[in-house]
Amino acid sequence: MTVAIDRATGKRRGDRAPRPGLGQRIRNGFQRYWYAYAMIAPVVIVLGVLVGYPLVRGFYLTLTDANSLNSARTIGVNHIDATYKFIGLDNYHDILFGPTAYDRFWSHFLWTVVWTVACVALHYSIGLGLALMLHQKLRGRTVYRLLLVLPWAVPTFVTVFSWRIMLADSGVLNQILGSLHLPQPEWLEDTFWQRFAAIMVNTWCGVPFMMLSLLGGLQSIDSTLYEAAEMDGASAWQRFRHVTLPGLRSVSSTVVLLGIIWTFNQFVIIFLLFGKNSAPDAQILVTWAYALGFGQQPRDFAQSAAYGVLLLSILTVFTSFYFRWLKRNDQLAV
Amino acid sequence: MSTPTLDKTETAPAPAPEPRRRARRRGERGPAGTALLHGGLVVASLIALAPVAWLCYLSLGPDKEDYLHPSGIAGKATFSNYSYVLEHTGFLDWFKSTMIVALGTTFIGVLVAATTGYAVSRMRFPGYKQLMWVLLLTQAFPIAILIVPMYEIFSELGLIDTYWSLILINCSTAVPYSAWLLKGYFDTIPFEIDEAGRVDGLSPFGTFFRLILPLARPGLAVAAFYNFITAVGEVAFATTFMLDDSKYTFAVGLQTFVSEHDAQWNYMAATAVLIAIPVTVFFYLVQKNLVTGLTAGGTKG
Numbered sequence: 001m002t003v004a005i006d007r008a009t010g011k012r013r014g015d016r017a018p019r020p021g022l023g024q025r026i027r028n029g030f031q032r033y034w035y036a037y038a039m040i041a042p043v044v045i046v047l048g049v050l051v052g053y054p055l056v057r058g059f060y061l062t063l064t065d066a067n068s069l070n071s072a073r074t075i076g077v078n079h080i081d082a083t084y085k086f087i088g089l090d091n092y093h094d095i096l097f098g099p100t101a102y103d104r105f106w107s108h109f110l111w112t113v114v115w116t117v118a119c120v121a122l123h124y125s126i127g128l129g130l131a132l133m134l135h136q137k138l139r140g141r142t143v144y145r146l147l148l149v150l151p152w153a154v155p156t157f158v159t160v161f162s163w164r165i166m167l168a169d170s171g172v173l174n175q176i177l178g179s180l181h182l183p184q185p186e187w188l189e190d191t192f193w194q195r196f197a198a199i200m201v202n203t204w205c206g207v208p209f210m211m212l213s214l215l216g217g218l219q220s221i222d223s224t225l226y227e228a229a230e231m232d233g234a235s236a237w238q239r240f241r242h243v244t245l246p247g248l249r250s251v252s253s254t255v256v257l258l259g260i261i262w263t264f265n266q267f268v269i270i271f272l273l274f275g276k277n278s279a280p281d282a283q284i285l286v287t288w289a290y291a292l293g294f295g296q297q298p299r300d301f302a303q304s305a306a307y308g309v310l311l312l313s314i315l316t317v318f319t320s321f322y323f324r325w326l327k328r329n330d331q332l333a334v
Numbered sequence: 335m336s337t338p339t340l341d342k343t344e345t346a347p348a349p350a351p352e353p354r355r356r357a358r359r360r361g362e363r364g365p366a367g368t369a370l371l372h373g374g375l376v377v378a379s380l381i382a383l384a385p386v387a388w389l390c391y392l393s394l395g396p397d398k399e400d401y402l403h404p405s406g407i408a409g410k411a412t413f414s415n416y417s418y419v420l421e422h423t424g425f426l427d428w429f430k431s432t433m434i435v436a437l438g439t440t441f442i443g444v445l446v447a448a449t450t451g452y453a454v455s456r457m458r459f460p461g462y463k464q465l466m467w468v469l470l471l472t473q474a475f476p477i478a479i480l481i482v483p484m485y486e487i488f489s490e491l492g493l494i495d496t497y498w499s500l501i502l503i504n505c506s507t508a509v510p511y512s513a514w515l516l517k518g519y520f521d522t523i524p525f526e527i528d529e530a531g532r533v534d535g536l537s538p539f540g541t542f543f544r545l546i547l548p549l550a551r552p553g554l555a556v557a558a559f560y561n562f563i564t565a566v567g568e569v570a571f572a573t574t575f576m577l578d579d580s581k582y583t584f585a586v587g588l589q590t591f592v593s594e595h596d597a598q599w600n601y602m603a604a605t606a607v608l609i610a611i612p613v614t615v616f617f618y619l620v621q622k623n624l625v626t627g628l629t630a631g632g633t634k635g
Contacts, residue, residue, distance in 0.1 A: 033457075033459040033460065035537075035538045035539065036453050036457040036459040037459065038449075038539075039449040039450060039452060039453035039457075039538075039539075039542070040449070040450045040453045040454070040465060042445075042446045042447075042449060042450065043446055043447060043450040043469075043509055043510070043513055044465075046446050046505065046509050047468065047472065047506070047509065047510065050502060050503070050505060050506040050509075051472055051475070051480070051506050053487075054480050054483040054484050054487060055479065055480070055483070057483040057486065057487065058479060058480065058482055058483035061482060061483060061486070066486075071486065071489075072486075072489070072490060073489065129374075130375075130378055133371055133374055133375055134375070136363075136371055138368075138371060138372070138375075140372075144375045144378075144379055146618070147379040147382055147383055148375075148378060148379055148382050149382075149618075149621060150382045150383060150386055150614075151382050151385075151386075152617070152621075153613075153614045153617040153618060153621065154386055154610045154613070154614050155563075155566060155567040155584075155585075155609065155610060155613050156567055156569075157567060157569050157584075157585045157588060158389070158588070158606045158609055158610045159385055159386065159389075161389075161588065161592070161602060161606055162385040162386065162388060162389040162603075162606065163385055164592075165388070165389070165392065165401050165599055165603070166385060166388060168401070170402050171401065171402075172388065172401075172404055175404075204381070204382075204385070208382070212621070261473070261474045264476070265474070265475075265476045265477065267477055267569065267570050268567075268569045268570075271569065271570070272569065272589070275592075285476075285478075286476050286477065286478050289476075289478035290477070290478060290481065290570065293478070293481065293482050293485075294481070294485075294574050301482045301485075301486070304478065304481075304482050305478075305479070305482040305483065307478055308476060308478035308479030308480070308481075308482065309479060311476040311478055311479065312474075312475065312476060312479050315474050315476070316471065316474075319470075319471070319474065
């Protein structure tokens with residue numbers, strides 16, 4: 001789309017175009033783009049081989065009854081060929097509407113939605129609060145920032161184990177709660193508390209990213225806007241509501257989308273917090289799909305891949321609606 | 335400890351805009367406002383610090399049951415866990431595997447992504463929108479959708495339990511992500527530099543390799559660091575594809591201390607600290623550029 005504009009201005013100005021990529025205008029037709037295509041070729045090829053092909057292959061698997069007993073495998077020197085067969089859309093039908101579909105899919109789906117909404121809401125509100133505090137003129141601001149980034153800096157698989165020690169039955173958290181004569185929940189055994197603990201750990205891990213992004217957004221808001229608002233007698237709340245929030249909108253829409261995608265796909269925290277085979281009710285769809293494919297015998301490859309396809313469809317549909325919604329709002333605002 | 339205090343950080347934001355109310359000049363506030371701010375930030379910092387500090391503290395306790403009686407550790411603190419981990423576990427093997435996988439991913443990721451980042455930053459071509467959409471979408475892939483077919487394909491190729499399997503699978507996220515990040519960085523390099531190069535007779539490739547690439551070194555470094563950190567932190571594929579315990583990466587190795595039968599929390603804590611220190615240092619070096627790269631790529635896409 002930009003090309004059309006460039007070309008128009010280019011023609012008006014003669015043969016020297018004001019925008020880069022100016023070779024585009026010298027060559028004609030398809031020749032115009034050959035180096036752009038040459039430059040994107042490595043990524044297109046790599047993605048085609050590493051993502052495209054497995055995706056197609058995975059989609060085909062969902063239409064079969066593949067599991068670890070009938071897939072091609074090599075035991076010692078013997079090679080056994082694959083014997084799984086095509087069964088059409090039965091896997092999807094079974095997952096969505098089959099017997100016990102509620103326990104297998106819908107309960108995990110609901111929990112995944114709750115998990116995503118709760119985590120992103122907490123990430124955003126706490127992140128925004130901390131960003132607002134760090135944005136003030138304050139002694140020791142850099143030290144605070146460095147400390148607050150720590151949960152993001154340390155690898156997640158390390159910190160999750162740390163939480164696991166703290167949340168253990170007689171771990172430090174329960175010892176403290178006990179000394180305060182508060183109830184000591186079984187964080188890693190009881191379903192409700194498992195879910196609570198998972199959200200808590202994920203919130204702890206995810207806030208720094210939101211905080212830093214929003215802090216960047218706050219710093220890019222023109223300070224004269226605040227002065228103007230103050231001259232017009234706007235209260236602190238009005239300044240926050242009508243200057244800060246609109247100023248953060250483009251950053252917010254990006255980080256909220258990233259947050260939703262990341263949280264929806266969050267594998268590490270739940271997988272490591274509860275170990276491989278415990279807490280079936282606290283599994284979100286991603287970890288549940290993994291458990292189907294690799295956490296049991298025989299491994300159910302077909303259903304696991306079908307969950308993957310369903311997950312990707314959910315995310316794709318959500319993302320395109322999100323973009324449409326953003327666009328409409330922008331147009332309304334302008 | 336963290337449950338009651340966590341609630342505090344949620345309510346803490348309220349005082350932030352408030353201090354400005356009575357101030358004549360912007361940014362001025364009374365002593366009460368300052369105290370509130372410091373209080374909120376100190377509490378939040380403590381929550382951020384506590385789990386990491388606790389891990390460091392536990393790693394000094396010589397006995398695997400010490401986490402149940404943390405007050406006892408202070409009296410008998412020792413570094414024996416660290417020497418045990420370094421001498422009697424697979425730590426050094428894990429270190430080697432992690433380095434091979436992470437450096438391989440970093441190198442291939444940046445190498446492949448660099449030209450594309452430049453192309454999508456400077457040129458508009460048919461298929462541009464679709465490419466950006468694909469780059470964005472591949473970052474949203476749930477691991478569940480790739481792990482099964484990848485496992486099948488790698489079994490057929492005999493790549494299971496090799497470093498290549500992990501490098502390749504990490505590249506499937508590292509490559510689009512690096513391209514995205516680098517696009518954001520190339521956008522900040524003035525277009526006039528390209529034009530000058532073109533006027534002086536360089537081809538588009540010459541412009542890129544001779545002018546832009548040297549200028550983009552900080553951006554390349556950030557992409558490289560980020561690829562490195564994500565490759566080190568990758569859990570799902572490493573757990574599934576690596577079978578031989580001398581080829582485990584850190585993310586898998588750390589899990590071996592905790593099984594259903596036995597949990598050696600003291601060695602786990604010491605290993606975790608040893609892993610966390612270098613990665614954390616790496617992270618702090620690039621942390622600031624990382625956030626701008628992430629959000630800039632997103633908003634302008």
